[in-house]
Amino acid sequence: MVKAADRAKNPARSSVWLENKDGRAARSGGGPAGLDRDRIVAASIRILDEEGLAKLSMRKLATDLGVTAMSLYWYVDTKDDIIEYAVDTVYGEIDLAVVDAAGDWRQQIRELALQYRRMLVRHPWMSPSAGQYLNIGPHAIAVGSKIQETIRATGLPLDRLPSTMSAVFQFVYGYGTIEAQFGRRAAEAGMSQDDFYGEALKAFRDEPQFVEALEPMAELLDERASHDSVTVIWDRDFEYALDILIAGIEVMVQRHA
Amino acid sequence: MVKAADRAKNPARSSVWLENKDGRAARSGGGPAGLDRDRIVAASIRILDEEGLAKLSMRKLATDLGVTAMSLYWYVDTKDDIIEYAVDTVYGEIDLAVVDAAGDWRQQIRELALQYRRMLVRHPWMSPSAGQYLNIGPHAIAVGSKIQETIRATGLPLDRLPSTMSAVFQFVYGYGTIEAQFGRRAAEAGMSQDDFYGEALKAFRDEPQFVEALEPMAELLDERASHDSVTVIWDRDFEYALDILIAGIEVMVQRHA
DNA sequence: AGAGTCCTTGTACGGTGTACGAGTCACGTT
DNA sequence: AACGTGACTCGTACACCGTACAAGGACTCT
Structure with a gap:
């Protein structure tokens, strides 16, 4: 995983899609909280749709998922990454x-x-x-x-x-x-x-x-x-x-x- | 002036350009700090260009102008308003x-x-x-x-x-x-x-x-x-x-x- | 001298993203 | 059965944010 502070220096880090994946989040629901990157992204899309970009916060998102904010950082480097995942997911709605x-x-x-x-x-x-x-x-x-x-x-x-x-x-x-x-x-x-x-x-x-x-x-x-x-x-x-x-x-x- | 919390309810408040003006900021440099809406907007454009949208904060902007953050609120209702003014100013660059x-x-x-x-x-x-x-x-x-x-x-x-x-x-x-x-x-x-x-x-x-x-x-x-x-x-x-x-x-x- | 207006400030509140370290749990190996 | 060893979760803390509120200063007019 990449610390947020180390981002933006490497162009390969300009996108979550260019990172070397470690496959950590590949297995789903493995943890005690049943968390999962897909679930996180789905929950954030729900919040974004219902309450808007400004209202999406890590704490709120975590609460919706029944976890602490810091738990999310196991699956994601920064809040920005979540949005980048959400963006791509929504591109998938185009039939x-x-x-x-x-x-x-x-x-x-x-x-x-x-x-x-x-x-x-x-x-x-x-x-x-x-x-x-x-x-x-x-x-x-x-x-x-x-x-x-x-x-x-x-x-x-x-x-x-x-x-x-x-x-x-x-x-x-x-x-x-x-x-x-x-x-x-x-x-x-x-x-x-x-x-x-x-x-x-x-x-x-x-x-x-x-x-x-x-x-x-x-x-x-x-x-x-x-x-x-x-x-x-x-x-x-x-x-x-x-x-x-x-x-x-x-x-x-x-x-x- | 309009409190930030009262915004977004009235469509006439959806834009700084639709507010009833009280002309307060019309006189320029009147105050002890020589502040002025034009100066505020100019300073924010400088910051926005040099450091980006994410780096513009009321405290930083105020510091650049040699004032406290709260001073700015005499000339402007919210930070968002400053950006709206900045946007229009930059439209003015089109010849x-x-x-x-x-x-x-x-x-x-x-x-x-x-x-x-x-x-x-x-x-x-x-x-x-x-x-x-x-x-x-x-x-x-x-x-x-x-x-x-x-x-x-x-x-x-x-x-x-x-x-x-x-x-x-x-x-x-x-x-x-x-x-x-x-x-x-x-x-x-x-x-x-x-x-x-x-x-x-x-x-x-x-x-x-x-x-x-x-x-x-x-x-x-x-x-x-x-x-x-x-x-x-x-x-x-x-x-x-x-x-x-x-x-x-x-x-x-x-x-x- | 007093009042009033314009402008500036200090303090404080409730939020934000996230670094860091300490847990907790399941599991494979010995 | 005991013991790591990872995979995950959480509590605390920090620096920063926008801005509400009330007090203060300075200047003008009477």
């Missing part, structure tokens, strides 16, 4: 089989993007957390591999793969981040997303310097919000944006052909 | 005049995207922080307004504006996030980005389960990294991705015309 069954590359990209986005929104702690790590756990790699396969099916030349992957999935990450944080804020305020949106927009309107800056879009924002729920609007905007991305990829494919 | 001078909408989008990305990379604490707030400070709004203007110049119909803005700038946010965090990790390990990349890739290669997953791209990754610095590669990938996005927008414009 790659559904993607395979989705038709041509256009539909596959749509399906992958949609699932990725839903996952980020379902776990609002994901985007801030995932952004911190290299995301090279087995599940994240599997997703990356599938993304790469899908993009490759477009027929684009190899050296265009990374940027094309970025164009689509960095967009999805950014989009999901906004949605997730907005949802989190609304939940913290104890309001529905629509109410929160409405209240924020109202308060916003009272600030004269802002009104003129976004005036051109104001009617549009109002009109949209008065007809549909913000989640519906976001769904539609997301699809539109994917249209743009896919159209752009098609152009590149044609240019190359 | 909108340069964007105006950049030619047609294609070049303007490129210029805006490039500046946004550079800003995120220059301040690695920005992406995790900016993701948390509504980003409705004056500078963020100015940037948003410029983005909107630029996209509008494409001639797309109004209801396509939000998704088109998302497609481009959520991508930039995601891309910048990855770059910034990678750079931060490398700096923490005390290595150049190229060395860090090489070491990570090497360690990565020792994990058999990962090799096969990304095998198709392996040659590409190696070849690219052996010819150019990762920062050069990222620059190019970023440009390629913008090509895709702009091509996609062009298609949409044509379809609509």
Whole structure:
């Protein structure tokens, strides 16, 4: 095991996935407390989902598991490691089989993007957390591999793969981040997303310097919000944006052909 | 002023920009310590840039300013508010005049995207922080307004504006996030980005389960990294991705015309 | 001189991550 | 049966965090 203080000096220690494993936690439930890295990670995901990133503490996590905080350190070097494990576990929620069954590359990209986005929104702690790590756990790699396969099916030349992957999935990450944080804020305020949106927009309107800056879009924002729920609007905007991305990829494919 | 404990209940308090201002901090340097919200924010940006998000504490910030921690609370409700102010200040680094001078909408989008990305990379604490707030400070709004203007110049119909803005700038946010965090990790390990990349890739290669997953791209990754610095590669990938996005927008414009 | 306002500080509380060393228990060997 | 020897758990302690609260100082105005 590696002391927390010794981390960050060795790049191989930048990720729990690059450490030399000693297999200690491989056997499950061996100890008197029935502890186990999988159980620890599962419990932390529960806390993260229900109470948010800020509320996850080693003591709380330990209490939930019926142990002392220091017991956790047998299975894990730092609190950060737990989150890194949790991130990868959640990447596993993306159902790659559904993607395979989705038709041509256009539909596959749509399906992958949609699932990725839903996952980020379902776990609002994901985007801030995932952004911190290299995301090279087995599940994240599997997703990356599938993304790469899908993009490759477009027929684009190899050296265009990374940027094309970025164009689509960095967009999805950014989009999901906004949605997730907005949802989190609304939940913290104890309001529905629509109410929160409405209240924020109202308060916003009272600030004269802002009104003129976004005036051109104001009617549009109002009109949209008065007809549909913000989640519906976001769904539609997301699809539109994917249209743009896919159209752009098609152009590149044609240019190359 | 608003007690920290009372926050998060009122959506108008979800942002420092939606609070009723009492103008207390408007006069600058009035107090015996010559303190001032601008000075506080400037000092925190310095710490954030030099030592990172995790190292910013009220006590440290106060010490840097030659004051006690509690003095800061005269100008600010919570530590979070300071970061929200810092985020907006840094949005102000994006030079909108340069964007105006950049030619047609294609070049303007490129210029805006490039500046946004550079800003995120220059301040690695920005992406995790900016993701948390509504980003409705004056500078963020100015940037948003410029983005909107630029996209509008494409001639797309109004209801396509939000998704088109998302497609481009959520991508930039995601891309910048990855770059910034990678750079931060490398700096923490005390290595150049190229060395860090090489070491990570090497360690990565020792994990058999990962090799096969990304095998198709392996040659590409190696070849690219052996010819150019990762920062050069990222620059190019970023440009390629913008090509895709702009091509996609062009298609949409044509379809609509 | 007194009052009032603006600003700063000292102290304290309840939290945090985690280092360290001392237990406790099950098991393999002798 | 006794004895290590590991695998695990826990209690204590440290340094640090954000910030509530009340007291204090300095300056201005009357």
